[in-house]
Amino acid sequence: MLPATVLLEILGFIAAILTTMSFLPQALRIRRQGSAADVSLTMYLMMATGQALWLIYGFVIGSPSLVAANVVSISFVAWVLAMKFQDIKRQRAVGLHRASAAPAE
């Protein structure tokens, strides 16, 4: 029989896998569409901040599951945010191009 702390961390890691995996469909969808236009910037910034705080919390209380879960989910969220910023930059460029091409519109 495994010690209780090991069993607890196994439970925590299963929890971590299940909750971080739920970020995958969104990431895959963005990759497929090549655009992050339909995700909310505010929501993802809130999520990234929240996960960073969970990471600190996990470090302080010494929880390997919490640290692992948040390292992985921050990676997903950071990737989505990077795509989102690329999108915003692209849209701004298109906007500027349109504005200079058709100033009378």
Next chain:
Amino acid sequence: MLPATVLLEILGFIAAILTTMSFLPQALRIRRQGSAADVSLTMYLMMATGQALWLIYGFVIGSPSLVAANVVSISFVAWVLAMKFQDIKRQRAVGLHRASAAPAE
């Protein structure tokens, strides 16, 4: 100056607010559309299971932030799942109705 454990739980609660709030936009969208057709059942079932395990983990390690965060996010996810099941039931009813109304189609 507050004791370190209190400060830590304040940090944990801010993390909890930020990460659980990120479920709100999806829930509000479903409420607005009156349908959960565009959310993935598998993903939400995974999320609910993961959060239930985090809840147990939080109880065992004695983390108020983790318990609070997962109670709230399970409520959101349970509500989305309830809407989703209603949708599936409705679609099945429409399907059966169509099948009996136009058997030759």
